[in-house]
Every structure is written in structure tokens, then in C-alpha cells.
Amino acid sequence: MSTEKVKEAIAKILPDVETVICWQGGFDAVHATPCFITKPDEIDKVIWNPLCAQNLTSYLPSLNKKKVGIVVKGCDSRTIIQYLQEGLIDREKVVIIGIPCTGVVSVKKVLKEIGQEPVLDASFSGSGGITVRTAKGEKALSVADVCPDKCRSCQYPTPLVYDHLVGDPITSDKPKESVYQDVREFEAKTLEERKAYWEKELGRCIRCYACRNACPMCICQDSCIAETREPHWISQKLSLQEKFMFHMIHALHLAGRCVECGECDRVCPMDIPVSKIKKKINAEMKELFNYETGVNPDDRPPMFTFNVDEVKIKEHKI
Amino acid sequence: MIDIKNPYLPELATVLQVIEETPNIKSFQVVFNDPEKMKGFAFQPGQVGQLSVFGAGESTFVINSPPTRMEYLQFSVMKAGEVTAAIHNLYPGDQVGIRAPLGNWFPYEEMKGRNILFIGGGIGLAPLRTLILFMLDNRSDYKDITIIYGARTPPDLCYKDELKEWEERSDVNLILTVDNEYPGWVKRTGFVPTVLKEVAPSPDDTVAITCGPPIMIKFVLEGLAQLKFKDEDIITTLEKRMKCGIGLCGRCNIGSKYVCKDGPVFSLAQLKEMPDEV
Amino acid sequence: MPDTGYLPKGKIKDFIKELAKDAIVYAPVLEGEAVVFGPFSEEQELCLERPANTPPKSVIYPQSETLFTFEHKKDPEDHQKMSVELKAGIDAPGTVIFGARPCDAKGFIIYDRVFINTDTPDPYYMKRRENTLIVTLSCAAPFSGCFCVAVGGSPASKEGADAMLTELPDGYLIEPVTEKGRAILNKPMIEDGSSRLKDAQQVQQKAHEAVKNPFAKGRPEISPELFDADPFWEQALSKCVSCGACTYLCPTCYCFNITDEQTFGKGERIRSWDACMFFHFTLEASTHNPRPTKFQRFKNRVGHKFVYYPEKYDGAIACCGCGRCIRYCPVSVDISEIVNDLGGGGQKQQTAGSAKND
Numbered sequence: 001m002s003t004e005k006v007k008e009a010i011a012k013i014l015p016d017v018e019t020v021i022c023w024q025g026g027f028d029a030v031h032a033t034p035c036f037i038t039k040p041d042e043i044d045k046v047i048w049n050p051l052c053a054q055n056l057t058s059y060l061p062s063l064n065k066k067k068v069g070i071v072v073k074g075c076d077s078r079t080i081i082q083y084l085q086e087g088l089i090d091r092e093k094v095v096i097i098g099i100p101c102t103g104v105v106s107v108k109k110v111l112k113e114i115g116q117e118p119v120l121d122a123s124f125s126g127s128g129g130i131t132v133r134t135a136k137g138e139k140a141l142s143v144a145d146v147c148p149d150k151c152r153s154c155q156y157p158t159p160l161v162y163d164h165l166v167g168d169p170i171t172s173d174k175p176k177e178s179v180y181q182d183v184r185e186f187e188a189k190t191l192e193e194r195k196a197y198w199e200k201e202l203g204r205c206i207r208c209y210a211c212r213n214a215c216p217m218c219i220c221q222d223s224c225i226a227e228t229r230e231p232h233w234i235s236q237k238l239s240l241q242e243k244f245m246f247h248m249i250h251a252l253h254l255a256g257r258c259v260e261c262g263e264c265d266r267v268c269p270m271d272i273p274v275s276k277i278k279k280k281i282n283a284e285m286k287e288l289f290n291y292e293t294g295v296n297p298d299d300r301p302p303m304f305t306f307n308v309d310e311v312k313i314k315e316h317k318i
Numbered sequence: 319m320i321d322i323k324n325p326y327l328p329e330l331a332t333v334l335q336v337i338e339e340t341p342n343i344k345s346f347q348v349v350f351n352d353p354e355k356m357k358g359f360a361f362q363p364g365q366v367g368q369l370s371v372f373g374a375g376e377s378t379f380v381i382n383s384p385p386t387r388m389e390y391l392q393f394s395v396m397k398a399g400e401v402t403a404a405i406h407n408l409y410p411g412d413q414v415g416i417r418a419p420l421g422n423w424f425p426y427e428e429m430k431g432r433n434i435l436f437i438g439g440g441i442g443l444a445p446l447r448t449l450i451l452f453m454l455d456n457r458s459d460y461k462d463i464t465i466i467y468g469a470r471t472p473p474d475l476c477y478k479d480e481l482k483e484w485e486e487r488s489d490v491n492l493i494l495t496v497d498n499e500y501p502g503w504v505k506r507t508g509f510v511p512t513v514l515k516e517v518a519p520s521p522d523d524t525v526a527i528t529c530g531p532p533i534m535i536k537f538v539l540e541g542l543a544q545l546k547f548k549d550e551d552i553i554t555t556l557e558k559r560m561k562c563g564i565g566l567c568g569r570c571n572i573g574s575k576y577v578c579k580d581g582p583v584f585s586l587a588q589l590k591e592m593p594d595e596v
Numbered sequence: 597m598p599d600t601g602y603l604p605k606g607k608i609k610d611f612i613k614e615l616a617k618d619a620i621v622y623a624p625v626l627e628g629e630a631v632v633f634g635p636f637s638e639e640q641e642l643c644l645e646r647p648a649n650t651p652p653k654s655v656i657y658p659q660s661e662t663l664f665t666f667e668h669k670k671d672p673e674d675h676q677k678m679s680v681e682l683k684a685g686i687d688a689p690g691t692v693i694f695g696a697r698p699c700d701a702k703g704f705i706i707y708d709r710v711f712i713n714t715d716t717p718d719p720y721y722m723k724r725r726e727n728t729l730i731v732t733l734s735c736a737a738p739f740s741g742c743f744c745v746a747v748g749g750s751p752a753s754k755e756g757a758d759a760m761l762t763e764l765p766d767g768y769l770i771e772p773v774t775e776k777g778r779a780i781l782n783k784p785m786i787e788d789g790s791s792r793l794k795d796a797q798q799v800q801q802k803a804h805e806a807v808k809n810p811f812a813k814g815r816p817e818i819s820p821e822l823f824d825a826d827p828f829w830e831q832a833l834s835k836c837v838s839c840g841a842c843t844y845l846c847p848t849c850y851c852f853n854i855t856d857e858q859t860f861g862k863g864e865r866i867r868s869w870d871a872c873m874f875f876h877f878t879l880e881a882s883t884h885n886p887r888p889t890k891f892q893r894f895k896n897r898v899g900h901k902f903v904y905y906p907e908k909y910d911g912a913i914a915c916c917g918c919g920r921c922i923r924y925c926p927v928s929v930d931i932s933e934i935v936n937d938l939g940g941g942g943q944k945q946q947t948a949g950s951a952k953n954d
Contacts, residue, residue, distance in 0.1 A: 026930075206844050208871075209839045229855070267926035270627075272628070
């Protein structure tokens with residue numbers, strides 16, 4: 001699916017909506033950035049390529065009074081479905097252009113491959129290759145090597161909800177078990193190893209809340225428990241204890257809601273693998289409630305329901 | 319390094335008396351624990367202080383008593399959030415912290431020999447009271463003093479005893495109002511900006527000083543403009559969320575001015591040169 | 597003592613250990629894929645090849661610190677009588693910041709005006725500042741997003757440093773800037789650098805010329821009409837997610853919060869970093885918020901760095917052009933692009949009709 005076809009689709013829906021949220025080139029050759037198109041002459045700057053990593057759906061709830069258009073990849077579409085399950089957006093107010101996706105690149109991984117040199121140019125071959133040029137020369141990489149972990153286990157490359165599909169649908173070639181493989185491998189470590197791991201990783205956290213604000217499902221934002229004093233659960237003291245508290249509460253708020261879009265990992269400036277915590281909880285939710293986030297608009301998130309006797313929770317035995 | 323004063327460390331003080339002004343406003347009279355500090359304390363009408371309840375936090379209030387009456391310092395507090403709720407739980411004998419005086423003050427020197435018009439709403443009378451009492455204690459320095467003061471209902475009027483005193487004085491013209499008719503209230507009714515229009519005070523040689531809820535200030539400023547008051551002759555005192563109180567933490571700024579340091583007292587002429595962000 | 601020193605590359609860890617004999621040395625180390633300033637120890641991997649993710653500002657201005665502790669006490673003779681005891685202490689051990697970039701050092705100059713040059717100086721900042729030696733490393737080449745030359749800086753600027761290192765093929769030239777900095781040339785592994793000064797100056801010049809200037813006018817120039825145009829900000833900042841990454845990673849941002857924490861009769865008053873990008877920053881107890889939208893908050897942030905701070909301090913700009921806010925922004929908001937657009941020049945003009953308001 002070429003950039004031209006995406007631009008055509010946007011041009012087609014633009015008259016019916018107030019704005020179309022899509023991507024344009026960012027501040028350098030290896031970054032894309034969200035773009036809000038309101039006029040036809042702005043469509044020229046739209047891009048579609050493996051740099052388009054941002055999950056644009058996070059803007060939808062706050063824009064829900066207006067009719068907007070949006071471009072989504074497969075993983076992004078799961079957020080829309082989750083929003084529909086939770087009543088956070090009105091389906092009538094969103095016009096969705098879906099693009100089947102073969103993976104995006106992780107800027108962190110690209111930079112690691114090229115020794116952190118500033119990228120002067122990036123070009124893409126149709127067959128999953130990316131060539132980056134720096135002051136030290138060119139390097140050819142494959143998207144499959146520098147994609148974020150979520151792409152390695154992607155089950156839904158084709159958007160699950162859309163009004164217009166740009167390109168032919170793709171089915172996933174990744175085994176279902178691969179989704180939580182990293183979680184299960186991590187669980188095999190001892191408790192001491194896991195504790196040491198998280199103390200090291202979360203010790204770097206600067207509580208910038210980039211992960212929280214970039215998360216499409218995190219809706220407390222301006223009244224976040226991490227910043228409020230009514231109730232006063234987390235202090236402003238920078239300590240491991242407070243950081244753990246924030247991340248655990250955030251992950252629990254996302255139990256059965258996190259759509260595994262990977263934005264939290266992507267935006268963390270301190271390279272902390274925060275999505276692991278949420279994936280762990282999601283893996284447990286799958287076990288306990290046989291529930292997968294963001295695939296069926298008629299589903300109800302398990303934390304929104306209550307059964308006196310849950311099939312897989314044997315409380316009487318505790 | 320020479321040891322410099324720690325501007326974040328409050329001075330300890332004790333609550334002497336708590337007065338219930340209205341259902342949600344109390345006045346607190348405090349004295350510093352150190353009698354030397356109390357004796358040596360000097361401030362100007364309009365300056366503010368940070369009142370601490372250790373464990374809850376600090377909040378900014380105007381020093382509500384004038385420098386001409388220094389048996390204690392008074393702060394009037396409306397219960398609104400965590401710190402003010404903790405302050406409302408204070409009783410005589412309780413310990414508080416004070417960082418004062420902070421900010422600038424009413425330019426009373428330039429007001430000498432002129433007519434003074436006070437326009438206040440609700441707890442907005444608190445900073446005005448400091449200046450009113452100061453002026454009454456130096457009465458001959460000022461010409462006519464007019465006070466237009468209103469609240470939502472009669473129980474919401476602050477300093478009820480003093481209002482009675484001021485009403486009875488022949489050298490003060492006090493005009494009280496409440497928003498709507500109220501059982502037992504026989505004086506005028508109407509919002510403060512409306513009463514201002516009705517009273518239509520003359521701008522000649524008059525300084526207008528106003529304080530109250532943002533919406534009241536907005537309409538009062540419009541009314542004063544219509545009455546042809548000059549921008550330099552309209553003074554107000556602003557409220558902002560404050561933390562350090564000394565112009566460092568960057569929170570209370572309007573453009574390049576810090577409300578805690580370059581204010582809270584500003585003239586309308588000054589406000590017009592600042593971004594529109596009240 | 598010669599005027600310049602030279603540190604062979606192989607001796608760099610020894611040099612840091614030497615400095616660590618009578619100070620805590622903070623150097624950029626690799627943790628995961630992030631480079632952070634931490635107290636240096638042998639096991640850590642020193643990383644000088646790229647600017648650190650976080651600036652070293654937390655060394656002199658920590659992210660959270662105790663201003664004082666308080667303890668409620670009952671009078672043993674009269675239980676009705678309560679008193680409070682306050683204890684303030686300032687922790688300011690001898691410290692060295694090693695390997696900061698010139699943009700990082702400029703941040704401290706910007707803080708000095710706020711925290712020191714005032715009639716209510718901040719003793720916590722002042723003590724730590726006095727006890728810290730700053731050894732910078734000039735940049736060999738600009739990093740992605742860098743624009744220091746456009747805001748009065750340079751990849752080889754000595755402003756704010758006590759001594760500056762410049763990387764050469766086999767070692768580092770050390771140029772002292774202050775007397776405090778000159779003292780490090782004494783260390784045993786430092787050789788005479790005078791023969792290498794010229795090479796270093798060539799490296800510095802090359803780096804300076806390589807930094808891109810994003811401002812069409814060469815300097816940030818803000819048009820008051822555009823600055824006050826709401827549609828401009830709504831168009832430019834629709835994508836902002838209102839987190840605090842830009843603020844916390846910025847070497848020149850310094851806004852802070854003061855909060856009390858207590859348990860059972862004793863506690864502490866803490867000063868911690870805060871960000872004007874958060875909704876609660878100016879939220880008043882009455883629930884009125886002077887800056888309720890992210891557009892107004894970002895406008896205030898740009899205003900503070902490029903208009904208000906210069907107004908107060910003789911035109912000094914409170915931005916060092918390090919580019920971290922651009923690199924680490926979740927949606928790549930580019931402050932240099934916005935400031936350039938505010939100057940009206942160079943890029944596509946923002947027209948008043950390009951955003952639809954509620």
C-alpha cells in the first residue's frame with residue numbers, strides 16, 4: 001500500500017470530517033510525527049512507511065465531539081475496538097482508514113545498529129528493507145530486525161475495524177504463543193532475579209509520565225493518582241518505592257484494557273521495558289477470563305463485569 | 319560560604335484565636351513563638367504570607383491585619399482544598415509556620431490626599447480590610463473613603479462586626495449588597511458590578527481598589543472603565559496557585575511577572591501589559 | 597603548570613578514579629540503551645560517544661530533596677501543649693560532573709540567575725553549586741535535533757564549565773576555564789597538552805560549523821502577533837500529549853513543587869521537580885485553572901524560554917539547544933520549528949484559518 005493510495009483515501013474522506021489524523025515526516029529522517037489535516041492542500045505532506053509508529057488513536061476520546069478521520073495500523077485498530085467496548089468514543093463520529101501493516105521500525109533499535117549516528121536519510125524497499133544513511137555511510141537493515149518487539153508477535157496486521165481499507169488484507173504468520181513468550185520466559189526466573197531486574201530498570205524512571213500520557217487507554221490523566229493529594233497514595237519523593245507504586249497502579253488500571261500497542265515502551269526516554277508489566281497482567285487476564293483486548297467490539301472487559309462465581313477463580317480453596 | 323537565610327524555612331507561630339466569619343471562612347489570629355520576632359516584624363498592607371500546617375502543606379494568604387495593629391497577625395481562610403481544610407481544623411494553641419512578608423503592597427503613599435473607592439466581593443474583602451483599617455488608622459491622610467461590598471447571602475458577608483462599625487462611622491461610606499433577596503435582609507440587593515453602576519462613583523481624584531472572585535473582577539473592571547476611571551488608578555490583588563512564594567519555582571507567573579514577587583498587587587495599567595492569563 | 601593538559605584515552609578511567617578520591621564523580625554511564633549521569637564506579641560502562649539521555653542537572657538540583665523535617669512534640673508536663681521542631685540540613689558533598697556537554701553546562705548558568713542572583717537565594721542550590729566541579733566534553737559533531745549555535749551556544753562553548761575536554765584521536769585535550777578547573781591538570785596522568793591545542797581548536801571549529809541553525813533569521817525572533825494567536829498554538833500543538841518528558845530532560849527547566857509528607861507526627865517538606873506542561877501545575881483549589889488547555893501551557897513554556905526569561909535577564913535565552921525535548925518527545929514536537937514559525941520565516945506559515953475551534 002503506497003503513500004499515494006493513503007493520500008487518495010484521506011482526500012476522499014476529508015470533506016466529511018473536521019480533521020484527519022495521520023502521519024507526516026518528523027524532525028529527522030528516522031522519525032514520523034502525527035499530523036492533523038484540515039485542508040486538501042495539506043495532504044501532500046502525509047507519509048506512510050515503517051516510520052509511522054505512533055498510535056494516533058489516543059487523540060480520539062478528547063476529540064469525540066467532532067467528526068474526525070484517522071489512519072490506523074492493525075495494532076492501532078485494537079485501541080479503537082477497546083474504546084468502543086468501553087464507550088469512550090462514538091463509532092459514528094470516526095471515519096477509519098485502515099492500512100494492513102508489515103511492521104514499523106523502532107528508532108532505538110535503528111540507532112543502536114548504526115552506533116547512534118544521526119540519520120541523514122532513510123529509504124524503504126517494498127520488501128521489508130530499510131536503508132539509512134549517516135555521515136559514516138549507508139547501512140541496509142531489515143525491518144524485521146529493527147522492529148519493536150510487538151511486531152515480532154503481531155497477530156493482527158490488518159485493522160479489525162475500518163471504513164476504508166488501503167491495500168490487501170494480510171494474515172499473521174506469527175504463532176499465537178509468541179505473544180506472551182517473553183512474559184513466560186521472564187517468569188521462569190527466580191523471584192530474586194526478577195526483583196533485581198525491576199529494581200534496576202525502574203530505578204531509572206524519572207516519572208515524566210510519557211508512558212502514561214502516550215497510552216491510549218490511560219484515561220485518568222489529569223487526575224492521576226501519581227500527582228493528586230486527594231487521595232494521597234504516592235508522594236513526590238523520588239524513590240524506588242514511589243516509582244514501583246506508580247507503575248504497578250498504572251498497570252493494574254490497564255488490566256484487561258491494555259491493547260499492547262507498545263507506545264509505552266517506545267516513548268520511555270530512559271529505555272525501561274514498561275510494557276512487560278502490562279503484558280504480564282494481560283497474560284493472566286487471558287488465562288483467568290479467556291479475554292483478549294481490542295478484538296471484538298461486543299466483548300466486555302472483564303474488570304467491567306462481575307460474576308459471583310468466576311469459572312477459573314477458585315476462591316474457596318485459598 | 320557565608321550562611322544565608324533559608325527562605326523555605328518557616329517561622330513557628332501559635333494560633334491565638336479562631337473566628338468563624340461565614341460558613342466556609344474562618345479568620346486566624348497568630349503570634350510568632352519568638353517574641354523578638356513578633357516585636358521586630360514589619361510589613362506593608364497588601365503583603366502576603368505563606369501559612370503552613372506541617373503535614374498538609376502551605377498556602378498563601380494576605381496578612382489580613384494592618385501594620386498599625388500588631389498584637390497578632392490575622393489570616394482569613396476560605397475552606398477549598400487540602401491545606402485550607404487542615405487550617406480550618408486548627409484551634410487556639412496549635413502550631414503553624416509562617417513565611418512572611420512576601421510580595422509587594424498597596425501603593426498607599428501615592429493614594430494619600432485622594433478619594434478611595436474599595437470594591438470587594440466575598441472573601442475578596444480580606445486584602446481590602448488590611449488597607450481599610452490601615453487608612454482608618456491614618457484617616458486624615460485620605461479624603462473620602464467609599465466601600466462597596468457584597469456577598470452571595472448575608473451569612474456569607476465577612477467581618478460582620480467591623481461592617482457594623484464602618485456603617486456607623488460618618489467618615490466612611492459603606493454600601494452593602496447581597497446577590498438576591500434574603501429573609502431579614504433590608505438593604506440593597508444585586509451583584510457587586512451592578513451596584514457599582516448604580517452608585518456610579520466619580521473618578522475624579524479617586525483610586526479604585528478591587529478584589530473578589532475572577533468573574534466579579536472582570537465585570538468591575540469593565541464598569542470602572544465605563545465610569546472613566548484611569549487604568550493607573552485601578553488597583554487589584556491577584557490570586558494564583560503558589561508554592562515557593564519567592565519567585566523561584568516558576569508556577570505563579572503571568573508572562574515574565576511573578577504574582578508572588580512582582581505582585582500580588584497590580585494596577586490595571588500593569589495588567590494590560592501582561593498576557594491575558596488571570 | 598602548563599596552560600592545557602592532555603589525557604590519553606587509555607587513562608580516562610584512572611583519571612576519573614583519581615578525581616573520585618576526594619569527590620563523588622558523576623559521569624555518563626550506559627544503562628540499558630539509555631545514557632544517564634550516575635555516580636561512577638568501576639563496574640559501570642562509561643559512555644561518552646553521545647549526549648546523555650538525561651542532563652546532569654539532578655546533580656546540583658536533585659529531582660527531589662528534603663527542605664526540612666518536622667516533628668510534632670507533646671510537652672511532657674502538659675499534654676495539651678504541642679510544639680513543632682523543624683530541622684533543615686543541606687547535603688552538599690564535594691562533587692565532580694564529568695563529561696557533560698557544553699549545552700548541559702549552560703543550563704547551570706541559567707539556573708544561577710534564578711537561584712542565586714536574587715534577594716532570596718536558594719541555599720540548597722547554592723551550596724551544591726559551590727561544591728561541584730564541572731568538566732565538560734565538547735561535541736565532535738552535532739546530534740540529531742541539536743541547535744545550540746542558534747541560541748547563543750556552541751558545541752565547544754566553555755560557558756559554565758570549569759574545564760573542557762576535546763576529543764582527539766588518542767586522547768582528550770583539557771582546557772581549564774576557571775581556577776578550580778585548572779587544579780585538575782595537576783593529576784598524575786595528565787600530560788602537557790600545548791602541542792595539541794591547535795588540533796583541538798580545529799575539531800571545535802568543524803563541530804561548530806556542522807550544527808544546523810533551524811531559525812530562518814539566525815536567532816529566535818518571536819512575533820508578538822503570532823505569539824498571541826490562539827489558532828497558531830492549536831495547530832502546532834494538537835499532537836502534544838501533555839507529559840513532562842521535555843521538561844524533565846531539559847537542562848534549563850527548573851520549575852518545582854513543594855509538598856509535605858508525614859507519618860504519625862513527623863514528616864518532611866519536599867521540593868521536587870514539576871512541569872508546567874501538567875494540567876495540575878496552575879490548578880487552584882477553587883478548581884479555576886488559568887491554563888486549562890495544553891496549548892496555553894505550551895505557549896507558556898515557549899514564552900518562558902524565549903520571551904519572559906530574556907525579559908528579566910538582559911536578553912539571555914533559557915534554552916541551550918540540546919535537542920533532548922525534540923528527540924524524546926513521544927510525538928516529536930519540535931520546539932525549534934515552532935519558534936522558527938513564530939518568527940514568521942523559513943517554513944510554511946501557520947494561517948489563522950487552519951484550525952477549527954470548539
